[in-house]
Amino acid sequence: MTAEALDRNNRASERKWRRRSLWSLLVLIPLALAVESYDSVKALLGNNDLFPRRVAWGESARFGGSDWKLTDLRGAFGMSNLPPDSVPVLADFQVKIGDPDLQKLWLGCKIVLVDKDGRRWSPTSIVSLKTPDNVGNCISAIFSGAKSGDTLDLRETFLVPKEATKSVRPSVSVASERPRFLLFQLEKD
Amino acid sequence: MMRKSANIVLLLLAVVFCYGLQISKPHYGDLIGPIPARGKLADTVVGRAFEVHAEKIEFARKLKVDQFGRQKVLTTGGVWAVVTVAFAARAESTVVSVASWRGPTGLTYDQTERLSFMNGLLPVAVDPGLPRKARLIFEVRPDQANNATLLISEKLVAALDSQAEISLGPVTITADGLPGGAVDTLDMAEPL
Numbered sequence: 001m002t003a004e005a006l007d008r009n010n011r012a013s014e015r016k017w018r019r020r021s022l023w024s025l026l027v028l029i030p031l032a033l034a035v036e037s038y039d040s041v042k043a044l045l046g047n048n049d050l051f052p053r054r055v056a057w058g059e060s061a062r063f064g065g066s067d068w069k070l071t072d073l074r075g076a077f078g079m080s081n082l083p084p085d086s087v088p089v090l091a092d093f094q095v096k097i098g099d100p101d102l103q104k105l106w107l108g109c110k111i112v113l114v115d116k117d118g119r120r121w122s123p124t125s126i127v128s129l130k131t132p133d134n135v136g137n138c139i140s141a142i143f144s145g146a147k148s149g150d151t152l153d154l155r156e157t158f159l160v161p162k163e164a165t166k167s168v169r170p171s172v173s174v175a176s177e178r179p180r181f182l183l184f185q186l187e188k189d
Numbered sequence: 190m191m192r193k194s195a196n197i198v199l200l201l202l203a204v205v206f207c208y209g210l211q212i213s214k215p216h217y218g219d220l221i222g223p224i225p226a227r228g229k230l231a232d233t234v235v236g237r238a239f240e241v242h243a244e245k246i247e248f249a250r251k252l253k254v255d256q257f258g259r260q261k262v263l264t265t266g267g268v269w270a271v272v273t274v275a276f277a278a279r280a281e282s283t284v285v286s287v288a289s290w291r292g293p294t295g296l297t298y299d300q301t302e303r304l305s306f307m308n309g310l311l312p313v314a315v316d317p318g319l320p321r322k323a324r325l326i327f328e329v330r331p332d333q334a335n336n337a338t339l340l341i342s343e344k345l346v347a348a349l350d351s352q353a354e355i356s357l358g359p360v361t362i363t364a365d366g367l368p369g370g371a372v373d374t375l376d377m378a379e380p381l
Contacts, residue, residue, distance in 0.1 A: 083319050083320075083321065086319050112282075118280065119280050119281070119317040119318070120280065120281040120282060120317070121282050121316050121317065122281075122282035122314075122316070124314070124316065125314060126314075159316055159319060160316070160318070160319075161317075161318035161319055163318070164317075164318060
């Protein structure tokens with residue numbers, strides 16, 4: 001083989017590899033982006049309630065290892081000392097404990113009211129209504145030491161504007177299930 | 190020779206270009222800092238998670254407060270500045286917890302911590318559709334009262350989140366060194 005032929009051969013293989021490298025960028029760049037953003041995407045999904053699972057009135061749903069059921073949602077009208085045009089709303093749940101490791105499964109438990117425009121109300125500290133001793137809330141339930149098969153009564157109190165009372169629905173989310181969350185429907189839905 | 194001087198020219202151009210970028214573009218700290226939502230006194234300033242409306246400013250030499258059932262008068266070497274504001278949450282219940290007072294020369298005062306446990310002080314929890322009033326209380330130097338800016342954010346580290354910046358406008362300083370309209374004692378027990 002002459003030097004010239006060898007040279008030509010080398011050049012051809014060099015060109016071939018350069019082309020292969022360029023094509024591989026098509027795969028490598030998206031792959032690098034995916035690896036870089038993996039943690040951020042995971043945090044985004046783990047911190048937000050994105051995908052609702054609707055639960056019909058009177059039915060219970062398996063969530064965070066337990067069976068959740070909305071038993072009541074009602075306004076407490078006629079209280080004094082409240083901001084104008086606001087109504088306290090009570091949401092009552094009955095939860096049948098399945099997996100008793102609540103400190104892990106119910107971590108970051110959030111019960112909120114969502115209205116038809118997607119506005120969200122967290123439980124309020126402005127109104128404190130007396131609740132029976134056996135009724136807890138989401139956070140106290142985590143530390144209640146409930147065992148598998150127990151039934152817990154939970155109640156959260158909210159303060160919502162009067163115009164929103166018709167369309168609010170309770171939603172439940174826990175860190176172990178996010179980005180999915182439960183959205184309870186009422187009898188009239 | 191020609192090539193060498195061309196390289197030097199290119200290097201100089203690069204230096205000038207980089208310097209231009211450095212002085213004309215925002216710094217990294219500004220890029221990831223709070224995002225200002227600007228407004229004036231009596232405007233409603235809309236941020237990402239909350240709205241705020243500054244209603245009035247009052248200046249006083251002393252503050253009268255009720256603490257644990259006892260009345261106390263708080264004096265100051267400067268002047269008390271009390272801003273009455275109304276907050277509203279936008280899409281989600283939130284807590285507004287940080288406010289500071291930035292004077293015309295850039296001196297920045299955090300909220301006073303001398304009035305703990307009083308109703309209407311930050312942090313306040315606000316719910317959508319339910320505006321709530323609050324008082325922001327600062328202890329400032331009288332020369333920092335004129336053309337001050339009120340900075341309000343949800344959290345202390347408001348990186349990449351909105352921060353309300355409300356310009357409070359001119360305040361005349363009277364002969365005794367106090368802002369015009371300053372009262373002797375302001376009663377904090379009065380309802381908002």
